[in-house]
Amino acid sequence: MENFKPVTEYIKNLYDTREFIPLHVPKFRGKEKNYLERCIDTTFVSSVGKFVDQFEDQMVQITGTQKAVAVVNGTAGIQVALRLVGVKAGDEVLTQALTFVATANAIIYNHAHPVFLDVDLDTMGLSPKAVSAFLEDYGELRDDGCYNKKTGRKISACLPMHTFGFPVHLDELISVCKAWNIPIVEDAAESLGSEYKGKPTGSFGELGVFSFNGNKIVTSGGGGAIVSNSVSLAEKGKYLTTTAKQPHPYEYFHDELGYNYRMPNLNAALACAQLEQLDTFLAEKRNIAEIYADFFKTQSLNFRTELPNTKANYWLMCVELENKQDRDAFLKYTNSESVMTRPIWQLMFRLPMYEKFQKDNQKNAIFLEERIVNIPSSVR
Template sequence: MSRATTIVQIVRDAYRAEGFLPLHAPVFQGNESAYVQATIESTFVSSVGAYVDQFEAMLREITGASHVIATTNGTTALHMSLLLAGVGRDDLVITQSLSFVATANSIAHAGATPAFVDVDADSYGLSHTALKAFLESECVLTNAGCIHRATGRRVAACVPMHSFGLPARIEEIVEIATAWRISVIEDAAEALGSKIGSRHCGTFGKLGTLSFNGNKIVTTGGGGAIMTNDPELGKRAKHLTTTAKVPHRWRFEHDAIGFNFRLPNLNAALGCAQLEQLDAFIAYKRDLAQRYSEAFAKADIPFVTERPGTTSNYWLCAILLKDLAERDECLEITNEAGVMTRPIWEPLHTLPMFSSAPRGPLEVTQEIASRLINIPSGVLRQPA
């Protein structure tokens, strides 16, 4: 039996299902229809409504963040977080090349340029050792902040990502960045429910962000959120994402250039129903990951697991193949067999718009990109 055929069989056995198996699809089995219908009947379907407030309150309870501001999507959440952290035009923002393009796009939207460093081989999150090496070899700390020697640009922020819901070494990253006077903004788009110890991903840095796209563990259709424990930043985030409108019953007063980034009530209604099922979703996915781990171990195919001391939501499960040729062969055969698999994202430094961005060595990034595939990881809809 070929490795690709083995993968197909393991996935089908883990799900105990035939037919097409998607990579990750939303499941609506709770109060989604009732809450959305209630929103329609209320006529409050845009960015003001009770479900927006409820959605943010539920996220505060789940994540432990003092302030949560719901946004239109994860990209706008990250864009706004960068602005709130003081990132400006021509600044540099350190991030990882092994990430979805929205991470780097958000940096560009803020007028800055990404600077890429490598990831850890066991978490696929930004490597604190690579970060330290980049700062010591490429930057200097001055009265004006951290300056990149080759370009003279200020390094204003660092954006590590918790890839696939696997917690990165964020505590070490924050410690290093703080010493270099660099703000940390966590891209926790994929990490709702993931923790380091008892602390939720996205709550270690100055700000953190979540995504509720249709393929995430919880979806609002689109949607994102900003998290922070800083009351002033929380207040400012809500103000700027709501067109910077000064509260008044009828006047249209705006005191800054604002953004129309607030999540609509209609989407928030869907999100509230989804959050009610979050614990069950995570339990299902962690059980699925355990079945995968045991089966792939027997087949001598490395399955990607959480680091000790961390809890992953296993948003997307992943395996590592021998090399690029085997990866591409398995992608072809598994998808042809009705088991949806995908490679990891193209490393961002290889994309034309970011090809000239500053970077450190990216050996681990290149190695993972040539071998990793994601396998079906969603919650199967249960029979009625």
């Protein structure tokens, strides 16, 4: 464990404290209090208000899409986005097992079935090669879409997740899914501000979904957003997340099953002030990543950096250990020294509610699960 002492001391010095160093905390240095007070003064603190509209406009500008829909959290956003692209009960969704549980949960909320495919070692996100190999083995194109020959179920969507803000290989994934007539929904919960070949993540699929949880690069306390270049899809999303209520001056008429998933104006006020600082946060994140990268060149740990033609937001920065034994020792030592570190998630198929779903060999995902650790990544 003494091998990890220099790393621990370096992180303490970087954050200029000997106290507990958390993994990621929000920074409120802008107009957060001002906007919250203004929101309260209007008395519009629920799902209607100026700040909800402003937040949606800001997300359109940031993501380069045509329309955004404010929702209560990223999980709800994915659930609705999957429904919007046609996922129905009994259908299948191709996704990755190396992800936060919300990705898989959102599929189940639609009464659909996740199919867990491998990730790429360089992106830690869904592998186009794994998707292609699976479809070559099990895919069958019919007039109404792609079906899984093994299960007989329709494969209604592909749901990649941009792990820790590192974009997946989008060109290749789009090409594969287009050939098999499978729409893409991007789980961009962790990648606000990330880019692939100069274009924001979340803007490539039929829809993209972002999270504004308290630990994200920009936070609204709790909240999410659905974005799309299809105005009609996004408008349907707004309608569904507003309990599928038909507009009327006073009558309450709901013509299909909807959700009470709209972001409150109070949360949107906080989000608007945070989004105004996004460029500053991204610049500071990149500076911390550069400092870490230089330091870890002298250590036995591999610090993960962005790939060519991509721009990562470096939401949660991470290192790769030699093996699981070293990973566990690193986690134990750093946390005992009040430096918060966390392993990457346990693979979804290891969880009791997901152990029976179809998966491939997961070779890369298992390799990363045993080695990747997040280190403190807050803006200073």
